[in-house]
Amino acid sequence: MDEVIVQRVERLVEYVSGFEDIQGFVAEAVRAVPRHRFIPDVALAAPSDPDHAFVIDRDSDPDTWWETVYSPTPIVTQLDDGDTDIRARVGVYTSSSSAPSTVAHLLQLLNPEPGDQMLEVGTGTGWTAALIAHLVGPHGRVTSIEIDEVVAEQAAKNLVSVGMHAHVVVGDGADGCPQGAPYDRVHVTCGIRTVPYAWVEQCRPGGVIVAPYCPGFGDDHALRLVALPDGTAIGRFPGHASYMMMRSQRPASYSPDDGSGRRYPTRVHPRTIGLAPPGADLAMAAVTGLYAHISREENRFLTYVLDPADPGQWAVAVHERGNPEHTVYQMGERPLWEEVCDAYFQWLGWGEPGRDRFGMTVTPEEQCVWLDTPDQVLNRG
Known part of the structure; x- marks a missing residue:
């Protein structure tokens, strides 16, 4: 990489390293895997206010493209499952390169080790799969499953272009990928309301599942589960994480007001x-x-x-x-x-407990949210 790109990468590394919970191994992965290799020439920068979203075009405005790619901004790469041109700016965000801070936070919670067998649910651009591949090293294995065939094909090309080895599979991530099980870690890059039991089933005991838990009520939450020998998983909500919903768990459309209310x-x-x-x-x-x-x-x-x-x-x-x-x-x-x-x-x-006092247990039959201890269940479903 030339000197200017290196400087941009280092600014992103410095930004990610500024968060208290981010350790050096995550920052080093961000340094080793250049984000720009995973961003298309035309994409949609998506700051927190959707009214301020703007198109970035590498050909017509390269300075803005480069500045945005190495900024904290999430970058949307698909609208309406590919039915709407990205230049339209308006539509449902359905694939992206997530905000670097969120990516770093979930990788920190995942804490993969060299040699780990990894499942990623939601390949997107492939940047996170490449970060994971760097972290698990040549003796690890990364299987990344993506429901959108077009997105998966481009991600696989992006991964090859940077020499990162990850096996990209087209399929519904809710089913996991049993061919590569058991996994040491499962990394989920789409929002879920219900934890598919297949992920727990495909983890070895002690394996970790990290996912954005998005129940559809106000704030969303990072969820970190650990698989137990009895086939269940248990964990807590260590912070915020918000992602686009898994396709199979998107909320239904609601009936319009007919005046009868x-x-x-x-x-x-x-x-x-x-x-x-x-x-x-x-x-x-x-x-x-x-x-x-x-x-x-x-x-x-x-x-x-x-x-x-x-x-x-x-x-x-x-x-x-x-x-x-x-x-x-x-x-x-x-x-x-x-x-x-x-x-x-x-x-x-209850004394206004923060989200860190809540937890979840997942079994073959249900998932339960609890307060403080697993025997204080708030729901069953």
């Missing part, structure tokens, strides 16, 4: 639920099984609550600026707003 007042401000801390989000998601998200308008703040099992059941709590009263509009019979409010105040009664 009912409107009523609520004493609870919509932001109390919509802007609750991560520990509360985790608790409310576990206790109720519901989705929730917020929307900000010029003079309104809205918190939506949705039943993932029934598209006809949803509610929206509305705060209008200058109005001391708040209202709820409810579709369907299930009292969604009251359920999430009850769960929030239950969380307060």
Whole structure:
């Protein structure tokens, strides 16, 4: 690499190394595997505010392309499963090179060792697979499964171009890849609401699974599970991680408002639920099984609550600026707003535990979220 590229790489390494939990082995992998070899000539820079997304084009504006590639920014490489041109900027993000800080955080939690047998779920551009291949070394093995054939083909080419050995398989990552089992580590690069048991089954005892747990309620969470000899897995939520959802676990579309809903007042401000801390989000998601998200308008703040099992059941709590009263509009019979409010105040009664006090157990039959110890289960499902 020429001197300018080396300087850009070092800036990214310095940025990643600035996080307290990131150790030297992760930073060294970022240094060894240049990100630019995995970014297409035309892509979409995706800062936290989607309204500020912008196209980067290596040919027409190389300076911006290079600056963005070696910045903290996630870079989207596919919209709407490939049905929308990336230059359109608007659409559902369905493949990307994730934010380097998030990649580093999950690799730190994974903590792979030289010689490990690895399964990666969601190849994307192939950059993370290359980082893992560097970490496990020539005596390790990386199997990366990608559901999109076009994405998988390009990722395989990217990996070959940098001399990193990872076996890219086209398939549904929810099924894992039994041909390469047992695995020492499973690295998941797509959001999940339910942990597929195949991942636990394909881990050797003591194997680690790291995934973005995205229950659809406010904040998302990093999940680190350890496989046990009895075929179960147990772990906790050590921080934040948000990724695009696994295709097979994407939420369903919800029924439009047909005017049949009912409107009523609520004493609870919509932001109390919509802007609750991560520990509360985790608790409310576990206790109720519901989705929730917020929307900000010029003079309104809205918190939506949705039943993932029934598209006809949803509610929206509305705060209008200058109005001391708040209202709820409810579709369907299930009292969604009251359920999430009850769960929030239950969380307060527990002493406002942070997400690090919650954990999960996965068995062949179910996954359970618990508080402090596995015998204090909040849900079964």
